[in-house]
Amino acid sequence: MSTQNGGGGRKVTVGELRDMKTRGERIAVLTAYDYLFARLVDEAGTDIILVGDSLAQVLLGLDTTLSIGLDDMIYHATAVCRGVSRSLVVVDLPFLTYQVSAKQAVSNAGKVLKKTGANAVKLEGGSVEIVETIGRIVRAGIPVMGHLGYTPQSINALGGHRIQGRGDEGRERMIDEARRLEAAGVFAIVLELIPGDLAKEISSAISVPTIGIGAGAGCDGQVLVLHDMLGLNTTFSPRFLRRFANLAEDASRAVQDYVRAVKEGEYPAPEHTFA
Numbered sequence: 001m002s003t004q005n006g007g008g009g010r011k012v013t014v015g016e017l018r019d020m021k022t023r024g025e026r027i028a029v030l031t032a033y034d035y036l037f038a039r040l041v042d043e044a045g046t047d048i049i050l051v052g053d054s055l056a057q058v059l060l061g062l063d064t065t066l067s068i069g070l071d072d073m074i075y076h077a078t079a080v081c082r083g084v085s086r087s088l089v090v091v092d093l094p095f096l097t098y099q100v101s102a103k104q105a106v107s108n109a110g111k112v113l114k115k116t117g118a119n120a121v122k123l124e125g126g127s128v129e130i131v132e133t134i135g136r137i138v139r140a141g142i143p144v145m146g147h148l149g150y151t152p153q154s155i156n157a158l159g160g161h162r163i164q165g166r167g168d169e170g171r172e173r174m175i176d177e178a179r180r181l182e183a184a185g186v187f188a189i190v191l192e193l194i195p196g197d198l199a200k201e202i203s204s205a206i207s208v209p210t211i212g213i214g215a216g217a218g219c220d221g222q223v224l225v226l227h228d229m230l231g232l233n234t235t236f237s238p239r240f241l242r243r244f245a246n247l248a249e250d251a252s253r254a255v256q257d258y259v260r261a262v263k264e265g266e267y268p269a270p271e272h273t274f275a
Helices: 016-023 034-043 070-084 104-114 129-139 153-157 168-182 196-205 247-263
Strands: 027-031 048-051 088-092 119-122 144-149 188-190 210-213 221-224
Touching: 016 027, 027 188, 034 048, 048 070, 048 221, 070 104, 088 104, 104 119, 104 129, 129 144, 129 168, 129 221, 144 168, 168 188, 168 196, 188 196, 196 210
Parallel strands: 027 048, 027 221, 048 088, 088 119, 119 144, 144 188, 188 210, 210 221
Antiparallel strands: none
């Protein structure tokens, strides 16, 4: 299904993602938070666009994702969906919009899809309570992506950005959680900051696609934050990140050239002026 030559073609669906796993075709996922970047990412052939609550840090300069609200996510997801014709759009449910009760979670997930035009939501965690909540959302007809390993909404409970799933107990717990999420009906699971061999084992143990970030090459797909992989965020350099461009340098140079051109009277030139 992936169109490496750019956008176009039929809309990516959750069923197609499972077929991609069966065929051994890797799934490409990126974040987007606005219309223009969403259009670019969609046209480039990305399979899934994630409107992540990471926008709290990337766009708003906040320290964590915890303070972003549902209305914020809806605002950005609506803009993203305007720019997308092919990619599957998934929206993070932010902190405390699904943990209080299953009824709250179903209502908020439905609100996201109704107001934005997105295709699915993502929830973090694999506890019994979260798995039950995910099951309720799925039974309401709303596709859900799971998220295991390092879960940013639990940063205080986890004690910071730490690798998860190390040791026999942690390893077995994560495998069990992945199987429970699969049984609850998720269409895919993000695996974040876990050992590569564990991610590979989980990917082989379940039928739904796994999407890795800091989880090695054994997953069925990969996700990165768009601003990170484009080299716009120069202060963030985790081991798993590969920068595919250095747009911060290009943008800085362009702005400096503009400032110089204005101050020296080179811009606007006659060709930029109406008669």
